[in-house]
Amino acid sequence: MKFKLNSLFILGFLFISLTPLNIVFSQELENVALEGIEEIVVTARKREENIQETALSVSALSSRDLDRRFPNDIRDLAGDSPNLIIDDLQQGPGSPTAIFIRGIGVSDVEKNFDPTTGVVIDGVFVGANSGAMLKTIDLEKVEILRGPQGTLFGRNTVAGVINLTRTRPTGEVGGKIRVGYGDYDTSLVDAIFNFGNETAAFKISATHREQKEGFLTNLVDNSDLGREEYYQVTANALFSFNENIEIELTFTDEQQDQDAHTSLNLGAAGTWWCAAYGQCSPGIGIPQSGNRWAVYNNEPKRRDAFFESKTGILEVRWDLSDNYKVDYILGRKTTDEEVDQDWDGTPLTLYHTDRRAEYEQDSHELRLTSDLDGNFNFVLGVYKWDSEYTIPMESRIGFFDLFGAVPRTDPLIVVPIYAFTNQETDSFAVFFEGDYEFNDQWTLTLGGRFIDEEKKTYACQGPGPYPDCTQLDVSAKKSWDEFTPKVALSYQMNEDILYYLSYSEGFRSGGFNGRWGNEFTATTPYDPETVTNIEAGVKSTLMDNRLRLNVAVFDMQYDDKQIDVDVADPSAALGRSTVSANVAEATFRGVELEVYAIVNQNLSLDLNVGILDAEYDQFFADFLGTGTPKDYSYLEPLRAPELTWTFGVNYEWPLGPGLAYIRASAHFIGEHQTSQFNTPTTFNEDQTIYDLSLNYEFENTVISIFGKNLSEEDGFTVGYDVFGGAAWSYAMARAPRVWGINITQEF
Numbered sequence: 001m002k003f004k005l006n007s008l009f010i011l012g013f014l015f016i017s018l019t020p021l022n023i024v025f026s027q028e029l030e031n032v033a034l035e036g037i038e039e040i041v042v043t044a045r046k047r048e049e050n051i052q053e054t055a056l057s058v059s060a061l062s063s064r065d066l067d068r069r070f071p072n073d074i075r076d077l078a079g080d081s082p083n084l085i086i087d088d089l090q091q092g093p094g095s096p097t098a099i100f101i102r103g104i105g106v107s108d109v110e111k112n113f114d115p116t117t118g119v120v121i122d123g124v125f126v127g128a129n130s131g132a133m134l135k136t137i138d139l140e141k142v143e144i145l146r147g148p149q150g151t152l153f154g155r156n157t158v159a160g161v162i163n164l165t166r167t168r169p170t171g172e173v174g175g176k177i178r179v180g181y182g183d184y185d186t187s188l189v190d191a192i193f194n195f196g197n198e199t200a201a202f203k204i205s206a207t208h209r210e211q212k213e214g215f216l217t218n219l220v221d222n223s224d225l226g227r228e229e230y231y232q233v234t235a236n237a238l239f240s241f242n243e244n245i246e247i248e249l250t251f252t253d254e255q256q257d258q259d260a261h262t263s264l265n266l267g268a269a270g271t272w273w274c275a276a277y278g279q280c281s282p283g284i285g286i287p288q289s290g291n292r293w294a295v296y297n298n299e300p301k302r303r304d305a306f307f308e309s310k311t312g313i314l315e316v317r318w319d320l321s322d323n324y325k326v327d328y329i330l331g332r333k334t335t336d337e338e339v340d341q342d343w344d345g346t347p348l349t350l351y352h353t354d355r356r357a358e359y360e361q362d363s364h365e366l367r368l369t370s371d372l373d374g375n376f377n378f379v380l381g382v383y384k385w386d387s388e389y390t391i392p393m394e395s396r397i398g399f400f401d402l403f404g405a406v407p408r409t410d411p412l413i414v415v416p417i418y419a420f421t422n423q424e425t426d427s428f429a430v431f432f433e434g435d436y437e438f439n440d441q442w443t444l445t446l447g448g449r450f451i452d453e454e455k456k457t458y459a460c461q462g463p464g465p466y467p468d469c470t471q472l473d474v475s476a477k478k479s480w481d482e483f484t485p486k487v488a489l490s491y492q493m494n495e496d497i498l499y500y501l502s503y504s505e506g507f508r509s510g511g512f513n514g515r516w517g518n519e520f521t522a523t524t525p526y527d528p529e530t531v532t533n534i535e536a537g538v539k540s541t542l543m544d545n546r547l548r549l550n551v552a553v554f555d556m557q558y559d560d561k562q563i564d565v566d567v568a569d570p571s572a573a574l575g576r577s578t579v580s581a582n583v584a585e586a587t588f589r590g591v592e593l594e595v596y597a598i599v600n601q602n603l604s605l606d607l608n609v610g611i612l613d614a615e616y617d618q619f620f621a622d623f624l625g626t627g628t629p630k631d632y633s634y635l636e637p638l639r640a641p642e643l644t645w646t647f648g649v650n651y652e653w654p655l656g657p658g659l660a661y662i663r664a665s666a667h668f669i670g671e672h673q674t675s676q677f678n679t680p681t682t683f684n685e686d687q688t689i690y691d692l693s694l695n696y697e698f699e700n701t702v703i704s705i706f707g708k709n710l711s712e713e714d715g716f717t718v719g720y721d722v723f724g725g726a727a728w729s730y731a732m733a734r735a736p737r738v739w740g741i742n743i744t745q746e747f
Helices: 007-016 018-029 063-067 074-080 272-277 519-523
Strands: 058-062 084-088 097-101 117-121 124-126 139-146 160-166 174-182 186-196 200-211 216-218 223-225 228-240 245-258 305-319 324-342 351-370 376-397 415-437 442-461 472-494 497-508 529-542 547-568 576-598 603-621 643-655 658-669 687-698 701-708 716-722 728-733 738-746
Touching (some): 058 063, 058 074, 063 139, 186 738, 442 519, 547 603
Antiparallel strands (some): 084 097, 139 160, 305 324, 324 351, 376 415, 442 472, 472 497, 497 529, 529 547, 576 603, 701 738
């Protein structure tokens, strides 16, 4: 089924969508006496607002919603928003994250590639894809903002923002503990403890999750792969000096020890792996191992990957008066990671890497927010960002003899190549967003952000590891500035229905290549990319507050899109290098529907649907290093399925001394591409992921049994064609079905 959206379809869908659903649900809800849908308060615009009165596309989950979904990390929340895909790239420790909203995202592990979706925890932006797969521990709420958020959230939010807020210390003695056990010998212990008083409140939380058996079978030695152990400790303090000033301090220490991820070899006849070494895929979409959960990994250090992260946050909240409030947020995050990874997916040592990386970021945000009695209110602020990363990487290449005498079994002639990269980012921004209410119905929003940014890079290479820089020792820097505006007009037709129309822009940073082959590729920058979004929507609360129905339509223009391309490079070992360049423009149009309905006192339903039409307008690139760009505008953008939907059923009823409740959901992801070249070897067919949980709550205890991916969908989470697929294509698959049981005790 092919969706082609035009203006008539969009306008018709927007304005008539309320009528049929209104009729259907009115029959079910006519005689039901209920309190109605609970009000959802979001901070998507840096102030507290009712989600139904916010003129933008945003989905939200409360702590109760989260408890019923049993998420381990934000990946498990992908079904709770239309047009959202979250995948673990499995290209290193710390679960490097590919987040695609409305078809816009980035699918690369290198830290020179800035995110397109901002992941924010307690007001602090996570600036790298590694470490962005945040664990869903002790969360009060989650907000998923779709479309560019350049005005209030700044750079690298061209697709949207996932905004997570943890619970605050209560100041009273109490807490909860959760223990669990699940598939693949997985154990879990969570604990939260609150204590203190009204002026000095404290909270300590800790987590230990260990999966002792991996779901992958390593055919090299018939062992399992995919084991993982995760620790987290968070200390949180809240000081109330008086009724006007609060200071909150949070420190989180995380460590993840795990097996290195392993690629699946999908190289068919004609690829280097197959033609020269006899390492072949038996068919399209079938890995060399014959099973997507079976791999070949002969890396000696495959058990030794780790990711460590430390995050500190200082928040100062100062009510200057009844009309003005000042917020200051200081965030610092550091990560340290190491992994020896087998990329070739064969029992031979053809291409392995030793990736060790250190990353640090510091951010400062100072905001003034008004709460005036008149028609005008605003948010005004400044933002400062500094980050730096270092990667001393060793590539171990066993196919140097490809064009000579080619042995088909180990030991191959493995040649190490060393590359040291250090990059820094300095960014400063000022931002403003204000609302002017003409009357009780019409509101105009104007906003803008000016960003000034500089990036520096340093590249070193020698026959030995750093600090041997005898072959290459170069540095470069580049500055950019950008203004991202926003205009929105909303019409509150009555207390239950809001219409809005908005225009917004987003800015994604330029930079320098993290993968380089010589001085030219190391020091030549690529420019920023921008996204402009025109959006219309309606938000409605119907049937005496028992039906919430939101619809949005959008048209996004993506300019100067950054894409990896191959260029001729005589100094490189293989005569070619991969660099990032601004080579494409694209258009993303779509419709989003969100429904939540209380059918009766026991049953509630939720549904979201995303329809997306994504296509390249221009795409000229040299992928094969021939020196002549070709037209690739016929390709489909990555992770841009034409249809996604999630349907959830929640049923609860009194049982004995407590309450029983069930949640069942189906999450559909339409067919989509995972590799830039759209090769059929890594193409994802339609997938439907079923989850189920059974729960019983009595007094302060909850017993839960849950299952995820019950249909065992094995779609690819990443696909890549190395040297345009000439060498090999690799992919990695979604985790199989898992089950678990949890017991939660509050005190």
